[in-house]
Amino acid sequence: MKPPRSAPPPAHAVELRRWSLTSGDDLHAMRSELTGELSDRRLGDGELGERMTLAATELASNALRHGLPPVQVQLLRTPEDLIIAVSDGDVTGVPQSDGDGGLVAGGRGLLIVGAVADDLCWHADGTVKYVWASFLG
Template sequence: MNTGKSGYEFAVPVLRTSRPPTPNAAVAHWVLDSFTELRSLRSSLHKALTGEPLPEGNFLDEVPEKVAIVATELATNALAHARPPTVVELRRTDDEFILDVADEEPGASPEFAVDRPGGAGGLGLQLARDLALDIGWYVDGDAKHVWARFPVPEV
């Protein structure tokens, strides 16, 4: 339990530990060493999903845009809280895309930001939870993985 500014105790939301659905097949893979690579990640991820460049504007009702935004948020967290490289993988099952973001800080569990003023940052996991079907995390060897599931759009 945490005590917020109001003085009341509240439960800190916890990201559950679990592996993503399997079997899944690799679609694309990126290795990031700096924040400057995030824009390229978002654009190339969108292209991997649709075959098209990321459009201008904001299209949050579309799966490719949701995946691109969540990838950027999770990769930003990894770059901010772990040492490079950050590895981003896009995988898929028959009916879902799986986004997996790995960093080399397996001892640091991902945490939701709570009781933070607007504009202070730290809301990437909450955004991922809101945009994805499901999110989770696990440790594999020397890497921590945070993943998110999205539906494959119907054609």
């Protein structure tokens, strides 16, 4: 896996929904609500919705496990893409891969997201780090 590209989420993206997470219970609720939100808006029915929900779960789980509060998950929309953006307060925790395609000090979350998303990026703006995945929608 190549490292996530360094880029902020698109400034013109419109926020459709936001979740604040503090625990695994919040993660479970977010996953269920995201699935419903995608279906209700007819944005991610079927396979696209499954890929987006998987990406949101992996990125949010990583942020809860390795990041710093507050952890937030956003569902964003541009004219071209749907975006899952996860933010946390650890601006020094840069997502990176080791030479073998695994992850430094971590599991396989970013590998999974990199496989199911059309693009995977990260950005730190001073107080917040974003890891985000886009899906052509």
